[in-house]
Amino acid sequence: MNPQKDSYNLIITGVGGQGNVLSSQLIGQAFVHKGYFTTIGETYGASQRGGSVMSHIRISLKKQLSPLIPRGKADVIAALEPVEALRVLTHYGNPETVAIVNTRPIYPVDVIAGNEEYPELAEIKKSLETLSRKVYYVPATDRAMEMGSAILGNMIMIGALLELKLLPLRIEEFRHTLSKNFNDKRLETNLKALEEGSKIIQA
Amino acid sequence: MSTIDLNAPGKELLLMGNEAIARGALEAGVKVCTAYPGTPSTDIIENLASVAKSMGLYVEWSTNEKVALEVASAASFSGLRSICAMKQNGLNVASDYLLSLNLIGIEAGLLLVTCDDPSAHSSSNEQDSRPFAKLADLPLLEPSTFQEAKEMTKWAFALSEEMGIVCLMRGVTRTSHARGNVTLGPLPPSDGRKAWFDKSRQRNTNPIFQKHDQLHRNLIRLEEIFAASPFNQYIGPERPDVLIITCGSGWLYSQEALELLGLEDAVGIFKIGTTWPLPTKIIIEKLAKTEKVLFIEEVDSFLEGNVKELAADFSGQIGPKTFFGKRSQHIPFFGEMNADRVIDALRKIFNMRYQARSPEYEAQAAEVAAKMLPSRALGFCPGCSHRASYWSIKNALQLDNRQGFATYDIGCYALGRGPAGYYLLKTGGAMGTGTGLASGFGKLADFGFAQPVVAMCGDSTFFHAAMPALVNACYNKSSIVMVILDNSATAMTGFQPHPGVGRNAMGEEVAPVEIEAVCRSFGAKVLVTDPFDLDGTKQKMLQALEDPVGAKVVIMRRKCQMLKGKEEKPPYKVRVNPEICIGDDCGCDRLCTRVFKCPGLMWDKKSAKARIDEVICVGCGVCVEICPEKAIIKEEM
Numbered sequence: 060m061n062p063q064k065d066s067y068n069l070i071i072t073g074v075g076g077q078g079n080v081l082s083s084q085l086i087g088q089a090f091v092h093k094g095y096f097t098t099i100g101e102t103y104g105a106s107q108r109g110g111s112v113m114s115h116i117r118i119s120l121k122k123q124l125s126p127l128i129p130r131g132k133a134d135v136i137a138a139l140e141p142v143e144a145l146r147v148l149t150h151y152g153n154p155e156t157v158a159i160v161n162t163r164p165i166y167p168v169d170v171i172a173g174n175e176e177y178p179e180l181a182e183i184k185k186s187l188e189t190l191s192r193k194v195y196y197v198p199a200t201d202r203a204m205e206m207g208s209a210i211l212g213n214m215i216m217i218g219a220l221l222e223l224k225l226l227p228l229r230i231e232e233f234r235h236t237l238s239k240n241f242n243d244k245r246l247e248t249n250l251k252a253l254e255e256g257s258k259i260i261q262a
Numbered sequence: 263m264s265t266i267d268l269n270a271p272g273k274e275l276l277l278m279g280n281e282a283i284a285r286g287a288l289e290a291g292v293k294v295c296t297a298y299p300g301t302p303s304t305d306i307i308e309n310l311a312s313v314a315k316s317m318g319l320y321v322e323w324s325t326n327e328k329v330a331l332e333v334a335s336a337a338s339f340s341g342l343r344s345i346c347a348m349k350q351n352g353l354n355v356a357s358d359y360l361l362s363l364n365l366i367g368i369e370a371g372l373l374l375v376t377c378d379d380p381s382a383h384s385s386s387n388e389q390d391s392r393p394f395a396k397l398a399d400l401p402l403l404e405p406s407t408f409q410e411a412k413e414m415t416k417w418a419f420a421l422s423e424e425m426g427i428v429c430l431m432r433g434v435t436r437t438s439h440a441r442g443n444v445t446l447g448p449l450p451p452s453d454g455r456k457a458w459f460d461k462s463r464q465r466n467t468n469p470i471f472q473k474h475d476q477l478h479r480n481l482i483r484l485e486e487i488f489a490a491s492p493f494n495q496y497i498g499p500e501r502p503d504v505l506i507i508t509c510g511s512g513w514l515y516s517q518e519a520l521e522l523l524g525l526e527d528a529v530g531i532f533k534i535g536t537t538w539p540l541p542t543k544i545i546i547e548k549l550a551k552t553e554k555v556l557f558i559e560e561v562d563s564f565l566e567g568n569v570k571e572l573a574a575d576f577s578g579q580i581g582p583k584t585f586f587g588k589r590s591q592h593i594p595f596f597g598e599m600n601a602d603r604v605i606d607a608l609r610k611i612f613n614m615r616y617q618a619r620s621p622e623y624e625a626q627a628a629e630v631a632a633k634m635l636p637s638r639a640l641g642f643c644p645g646c647s648h649r650a651s652y653w654s655i656k657n658a659l660q661l662d663n664r665q666g667f668a669t670y671d672i673g674c675y676a677l678g679r680g681p682a683g684y685y686l687l688k689t690g691g692a693m694g695t696g697t698g699l700a701s702g703f704g705k706l707a708d709f710g711f712a713q714p715v716v717a718m719c720g721d722s723t724f725f726h727a728a729m730p731a732l733v734n735a736c737y738n739k740s741s742i743v744m745v746i747l748d749n750s751a752t753a754m755t756g757f758q759p760h761p762g763v764g765r766n767a768m769g770e771e772v773a774p775v776e777i778e779a780v781c782r783s784f785g786a787k788v789l790v791t792d793p794f795d796l797d798g799t800k801q802k803m804l805q806a807l808e809d810p811v812g813a814k815v816v817i818m819r820r821k822c823q824m825l826k827g828k829e830e831k832p833p834y835k836v837r838v839n840p841e842i843c844i845g846d847d848c849g850c851d852r853l854c855t856r857v858f859k860c861p862g863l864m865w866d867k868k869s870a871k872a873r874i875d876e877v878i879c880v881g882c883g884v885c886v887e888i889c890p891e892k893a894i895i896k897e898e899m
Contacts, residue, residue, distance in 0.1 A: 098441070125601060126436045130602050142634070167637060
């Protein structure tokens with residue numbers, strides 16, 4: 060994290076149903092609570108229907124930024140799905156972009172049907188690394204399934220993302236936001252997933 | 263999780279633009295809120311519905327946008343402030359009454375919000391709704407930021423009341439459906455106002471000429487008010503080389519473009535929040551101080567055309583200008599705005615270079631984009647009943663073997679125009695269009711037309727606009743098959759209830775309107791089926807297709823899986839038995855994955871056999887019936 064830097068551009072990407080929109084909303088809330096101008100541009104008209112979903116989260120202490128990140132200006136990309144990380148990098152990435160990527164693919168319908176190829180994970184990793192400064196891989200869905208539900212993958216990814224300290228938001232601050240949004244059982248499960256994500260990075 | 267009724271003036275929240283509009287309405291003391299759901303506008307009324315009880319509001323999901331505007335008008339006539347929201351296509355529906363209501367006038371403030379969808383993220387078109395303001399001679403506001411969305415909403419009620427006419431406000435996807443900082447204002451104490459209609463006065467369009475004349479006089483007064491409005495704002499040098507005139511989302515994009523190009527000292531940005539009527543005086547002042555003007559707006563050239571008209575009127579005073587925008591093709595004619603589009607236009611005007619990334623990086627990115635990114639075609643959700651419905655309809659039409667096809671309207675099921683519905687849907691358009699078209703096709707037999715036509719319709723769409731089309735078919739003795747996919751919700755926009763559900767926006771239980779009873783009363787023959795019963799559904803479809811007389815309605819009824827999944831555990835654990843699956847050797851051409859295409863199934867390349875993706879599968883068990891080898895097995899949970 061560069062102490063001189065005022066604005067940050069984060070993209071959370073994935074496929075409909077992975078909890079992308081809720082994740083970006085919670086992160087955004089945490090930044091507003093910290094006094095940042097925060098703008099989120101979401102594309103989720105087709106979020107439940109197999110399409111790519113992307114949230115642009117933009118923060119600045121000086122001004123309200125526009126809801127769409129300009130070409131090549133993403134600082135951090137958190138991807139809930141590997142090919143979606145690559146898709147976003149091709150448009151918004153630059154040589155300094157850092158990506159954090161859930162390694163579990165979700166196959167598009169045309170791949171399932173045999174009309175298109177889903178690249179091998181090794182090839183995806185190679186391209187991700189070509190188009191970024193650093194890539195962190197997180198087996199978020201696999202861990203989430205072990206914890207009882209694939210949907211927790213989003214919270215594991217946020218835990219990992221915050222543990223990397225690429226953004227001016229501490230994991231304790233995010234815990235506070237979670238506690239204001241969730242009750243009892245749901246809060247406990249999500250806090251555990253958050254913790255799990257941060258442990259994956261520490262390990 | 264709505265926080266829009268927080269009584270905490272000064273508190274700063276992250277709000278969606280639509281939530282900011284809802285909050286602004288509350289701060290203005292709104293009492294009646296109406297809409298038919300439509301992305302990207304739905305959240306306005308949805309949020310107001312969630313606080314209806316605590317804030318003492320009446321909120322409703324109306325059956326369509328015209329009814330919504332009429333319900334809101336009744337409140338206004340009776341002295342209560344009201345808000346009515348819709349998406350761009352909805353305004354087409356409401357416009358029939360709007361084009362009378364402009365003349366009729368209103369009593370208490372009435373705000374009509376339209377949210378447009380540039381790039382058609384969740385729409386069948388990317389219509390610009392602003393020309394309706396010009397058409398109806400009504401004031402139009404366009405917020406640029408989240409805070410402004412709230413402030414403008416609040417002000418719009420006062421403006422509407424002062425002028426005695428409806429005020430229009432236009433959001434776009436990136437202002438309404440984006441989120442940003444909003445500082446709350448105070449909520450007014452309840453004034454306990456009693457609703458009352460003054461029957462000493464008739465509210466109609468007469469006398470038409472005088473009222474039309476008055477609308478135009480209003481525009482002159484509105485221009486004066488707008489000239490002093492803080493929603494019109496300029497930043498930049500006193501005499502800019504280029505003046506950007508913008509509104510809505512263009513305000514933030516333009517600022518960012520200037521920063522990235524380092525053009526802040528050369529280019530000024532004039533942001534107009536009051537876009538109809540245009541505040542002539544201040545626009546002319548700005549035009550006088552520059553030679554070149556660039557228009558940044560979504561989606562059509564509304565500002566561009568109207569400002570040019572003013573420039574022509576005042577050409578003697580301000581001199582000749584060079585205009586850049588859509589007409590000059592510095593800005594594409596279609597699609598949503600972003601900072602890159604502004605950069606591109608300015609780069610051409612200033613003949614300067616701008617590279618977001620090095621050519622090497624661009625080349626690598628382009629190669630990856632070309633070779634490694636499988637597309638994500640939209641399909642039905644795992645467990646969606648529409649997939650099963652389309653499967654049976656496809657099979658029935660194949661067996662029928664008369665080149666049958668389907669027509670459609672708006673909703674999740676419109677995805678059936680692509681692979682998700684086996685390309686069965688051949689033509690459609692607006693709400694209810696499928697049935698209207700089928701009614702027409704059904705009357706062409708005398709001209710040799712012999713193809714069966716199936717009109718696909720949703721349950722909410724049925725109440726919105728398909729009922730008159732079905733009446734038309736019955737009355738005119740058209741032979742049609744109408745399929746109503748009843749999934750007990752307005753699913754596409756987030757599962758809002760409708761008259762068939764038994765619950766309304768206020769959360770009250772109401773007697774559900776029975777779709778089959780309605781259809782029967784029109785004279786249609788009605789069959790009801792569970793789409794998960796694949797064979798039974800196919801047989802009912804065949805029965806309807808084979809009946810040559812009159813309107814046949816097949817209701818395929820099963821609750822939306824997105825709702826069901828929240829309420830119930832998955833019924834089955836589904837797996838593929840690899841011993842039985844014969845993979846590529848299967849004579850079925852991979853019905854499960856290549857044809858049925860539920861995302862819960864996948865093809866394991868190594869073993870060349872089907873598999874269940876346990877992350878995606880919701881255990882509906884329909885695929886078990888699809889497999890000719892019986893290799894897919896369901897076990898009760």
